[in-house]
Amino acid sequence: MTQLHDELTIAQEWVAAGKNVAIATVIETWGSAPRPVGSHLVIDADGNFEGSVSGGCVEGAVVAEALDVLSSGSPNMLEFGVADETAFEVGLSCGGNIRVYVEPVV
């Protein structure tokens, strides 16, 4: 039987190793969003991350926000949309909107 190993177990390992860790979670999606509601990205204070909330489109921004959340200690809600109508019409996966909740592990 394979051991459970994913971003949520990694977050726990990071905390056990003494790191500050933030968890980002997809709360809502509209239109075509590549990752389902409930998906996680976990980030440490050095900017290392595991998992995904969008399949690559907004991870950079979420990681940056997570570093702020870690220094302030307060959770934050982020909203991302894609304004590029051309991208939307050709069916790129980034044509959706997502709401992402970023919180520290405390």
Next chain:
Amino acid sequence: MDLVTLKELNEYRRKRIAAIVVTNLSDGKDRIVAEGDAVPGELGDPVASAFRSGNSVAVEAEGSSYFLNVHLPAVRFYIVGATHISQALGPMAKLAGLDTTVIDPRTAFATEERFKEVRLSTDWPQDFFKHNPLDHWCGLAAVTHDPKIDDPALIPALEAGCFYVGALGSRKTHVKRLERLGSAGLTDEQLQLIEAPIGLNIGASTPAEIAVAILGSVISAIRSRGAMA
């Protein structure tokens, strides 16, 4: 997320117990609810419905916004018998999102050639399930027609409380099967959980149609879990 919540969540996931992380988006506080825990108040209904559907969702309750993040164990489906029906049922079950394994110790049947798309084991069922324990999140269809192979799969499946247990065979065959399993120590209550004749009653006749009927029963059993509890 509270570290205690994270640890509890990972523990539930390791033990294959369904759990929901309930986060109050207004103040950031969270807690964990395992399936079967009582949830009083306005959150009770949305929590029960999230456990049934498996869909995570944001809800308004008691004057706050909450996020319910559902973590259901992966549903495993075991097909005992590498038969013609299984050749259709295996890929169909996999398409439907079930973690599917075909088990048959008869190596003439259980060949990679015939089962390219699903996991295959040539262990005897009693050995296989000793190393891969069954639980509530497992379903099993026994389709060999051979008691030597079907029975040692049906017994652990019924003992483990699998969400679905089906066995292929006529009503006459099933009566004999019930006698055998009864003498093996299973209770009448457990024996009643076997679906036989197997599959939804849709008049299925070809192997592929029988596979559709079985898969229909399996999906229905997963989705009505809450009603059965």
